[in-house]
Amino acid sequence: MRRRRFTVLLGLLVVLGLAAAPGSAAGFGTIDSGGQSREHERLTRAALSCAGDARSDPDCFEPTTMDYLAGHGHEFGAVGSPDRDELSDPAAHCDGADYVAGPYPRTRMQATASLVDCLNHMRLRFGEGVDKAQGLLGRDGEVLAAEVGLDPECRSDDEREERAKCATLEAFGRALHGVQDFYAHSNWADQADPARPIGDENPPGLDLPAPSPLLDLRGAAAPDPPAELSTGCYVARDEVPGVGACQLRVTHAGLNKDRGQIDPVTGAATDPTTPRGMVGTNFAKAVTGAVTETRREWRDFRSELVARYGTERGERMACALTHDDPVDDCAGANPVVAAVVLAGLVAVAVGAILWLRRPVRRSERGRAGSAGAAGHGR
Ligand SMILES: [Zn+2]
Numbered sequence: 565m566r567r568r569r570f571t572v573l574l575g576l577l578v579v580l581g582l583a584a585a586p587g588s589a590a591g592f593g594t595i596d597s598g599g600q601s602r603e604h605e606r607l608t609r610a611a612l613s614c615a616g617d618a619r620s621d622p623d624c625f626e627p628t629t630m631d632y633l634a635g636h637g638h639e640f641g642a643v644g645s646p647d648r649d650e651l652s653d654p655a656a657h658c659d660g661a662d663y664v665a666g667p668y669p670r671t672r673m674q675a676t677a678s679l680v681d682c683l684n685h686m687r688l689r690f691g692e693g694v695d696k697a698q699g700l701l702g703r704d705g706e707v708l709a710a711e712v713g714l715d716p717e718c719r720s721d722d723e724r725e726e727r728a729k730c731a732t733l734e735a736f737g738r739a740l741h742g743v744q745d746f747y748a749h750s751n752w753a754d755q756a757d758p759a760r761p762i763g764d765e766n767p768p769g770l771d772l773p774a775p776s777p778l779l780d781l782r783g784a785a786a787p788d789p790p791a792e793l794s795t796g797c798y799v800a801r802d803e804v805p806g807v808g809a810c811q812l813r814v815t816h817a818g819l820n821k822d823r824g825q826i827d828p829v830t831g832a833a834t835d836p837t838t839p840r841g842m843v844g845t846n847f848a849k850a851v852t853g854a855v856t857e858t859r860r861e862w863r864d865f866r867s868e869l870v871a872r873y874g875t876e877r878g879e880r881m882a883c884a885l886t887h888d889d890p891v892d893d894c895a896g897a898n899p900v901v902a903a904v905v906l907a908g909l910v911a912v913a914v915g916a917i918l919w920l921r922r923p924v925r926r927s928e929r930g931r932a933g934s935a936g937a938a939g940h941g942r
Pocket of ligand 1: 646647656
């Protein structure tokens with residue numbers, strides 16, 4: 565009877581221990597490159613995809629989730645959304661912050677004001693994402709299956725789309741698009757063509773690293789750009805030299821490093837096809853900057869989730885946003901909590917064993933005493 569109780573207790577402890585251990589992650593498939601040359605998609609994958617069959621962690625996105633974040637096939641994905649419905653808004657692409665020292669149609673202050681427009685736009689999207697993440701969890705902090713399912717795929721261009729994970733990734737993806745464009749559309753990380761004079765057709769390059777202090781999307785501070793920072797003026801007739809509103813100004817056409825081949829696994833950037841991208845290693849510098857900045861923005865987004873919602877809920881939200889099966893993979897306690905719970909269970913088990921053994925000794929001693937012998941217990 566006692567032994568059975570002991571066995572039942574041990575079984576219970578084992579079950580409790582397993583339940584408290586962190587969930588095991590699913591295996592990963594190969595990354596879908598699909599033979600596309602869409603640069604936003606490929607560099608987003610290079611920045612944030614979970615690598616090969618490595619164990620998933622909160623700093624990488626599993627395949628189905630990444631398909632929505634980065635886009636795939638004919639799908640724009642969250643990162644591509646500004647190219648679908650914000651094409652004419654320069655703030656969504658960090659265009660229009662053009663400036664060159666000397667005689668120029670615009671002042672440094674006007675250029676910086678356009679940069680602030682872009683920064684505010686990205687901060688708005690980033691903040692929308694943090695707001696929407698609240699819907700991922702229920703009142704007790706549990707992952708809500710209906711809010712994190714990705715089948716069918718998110719349809720964020722459909723107003724009936726209400727899943728919190730879709731809405732959160734959509735907003736965060738739009739913010740990523742902007743920071744990625746900053747590296748492709750500005751002279752932050754590039755160099756001028758040394759064979760030509762500096763001017764609106766060949767603005768100076770700043771050759772600066774990523775991440776950029778200008779792209780702090782958690783903060784609210786006004787940016788303090790280098791005096792020579794420029795992006796490009798953009799109009800429908802995007803040409804060098806500029807025409808229409810872009811006359812005598814640095815143009816998107818002249819400054820962008822938008823096109824080339826990007827390896828979606830390594831982020832290696834080759835075969836640039838735009839004039840500025842073909843100068844030196846400008847295309848690779850822009851891609852490397854965008855990849856580094858993308859990783860920084862995800863880390864900042866996670867940090868903001870924790871700051872807003874607390875460590876446990878914030879980290880569970882990050883888990884739900886990065887994992888394909890968050891109901892199973894993000895439900896368990898985090899490893900630290902699990903370790904504490906396991907240690908507690910071991911202490912309980914030891915206590916229970918001692919407690920169960922004590923009465924056995926006493927009763928055996930009693931029986932031995934009545935037999936008139938001082939023999940040892942078995
Ligand atoms: Zn863009």
